[in-house]
Amino acid sequence: MALDIYASDQEKSEAIKQWWRENARAVLVGIIIGLLALFGLRGWTEYKQNRIREASSLYQQILTAKAQEAGAEIYNSAERLVQDYSDTPYGLFSVLMLAKEDQARGDAEAAAERFKNALEHTQNTGLRRVIYLRLARLLLAEGNPEEALTTLAEIEPGSFASAYAELRGDAHVELGQLPEARQAYQEALLDLGPGEPRRQILSMKLDNIAQP
Missing domain, CATH: 1.25.40 (Serine Threonine Protein Phosphatase 5, Tetratricopeptide repeat)
Structure with a gap:
């Protein structure tokens, strides 16, 4: 809204009222959208933080089970992390752990499939860089x-x-x-x-x- 600098106070007041009549709805809609975006962002942030905490807790269980050599528990928890928390670093850690186990058993094909599946389920650039690097190392080690x-x-x-x-x-x-x-x-x-x-x-x- 541009006001004429030579207008009287009454004219200024009327101009403001007119501007509000014409733009009030748009302003209110903008405020509502802004508030929704703010609270939506907070909600999303809390959701992401909760997922990180859940994934961290599950990964800690894996480390505990590994220290106790509880093989089945390690495998099951790691699989759950990969499937349910692939968008977190802990999901990646589990992929790397399971792929290492696959390689130790001589099943390079299964390890490669884990990496490829992880790439399909995460859009995080940093995580994808690690996965591509590990997959390339595996392919080279297998003579490709x-x-x-x-x-x-x-x-x-x-x-x-x-x-x-x-x-x-x-x-x-x-x-x-x-x-x-x-x-x-x-x-x-x-x-x-x-x-x-x-x-x-x-x-x-x-x-x-x-x-x-």
Whole structure:
């Protein structure tokens, strides 16, 4: 609403009344929507916090059962976390735990399926980056370097850039693509701080494929 600076007080008052007559409904609707959004956001935040607490409690039960070597209880609780709390970090922890058990039993296919299923049930970018990385490592370990490279290309790595680049380098080595491997390892080094322990490992990998 724009008021004429030369209008009298009475005209100003009338202009305000007119503006309210024309806009009151829209203002009230806006206020109501704002309040609903505020309380809706609070409700959603509380819901998410409750889910995190529930998932944390269930994960703690898994750790307790693991310490007591209660295999069946571990498996059942972990499966429940994966199915009901896949959108939380604890759901991811359970996926990694179960996949590790699958690999220990020699069932890499089951482990890969767990990772793929987890990707279908979480939209959290950070969690997805971890899952893609673990899946690519599994594929490479099972002799599928091309699939590993394809998997690593599925998502922007963010803070996992160095780990992604190193694994790309490992895959290129398996494929005999040494120039690409060197480039990937160099990228991995660039993304590490000067005091990072993995710098030594990456330097060794580069030395192993150095040009004659």
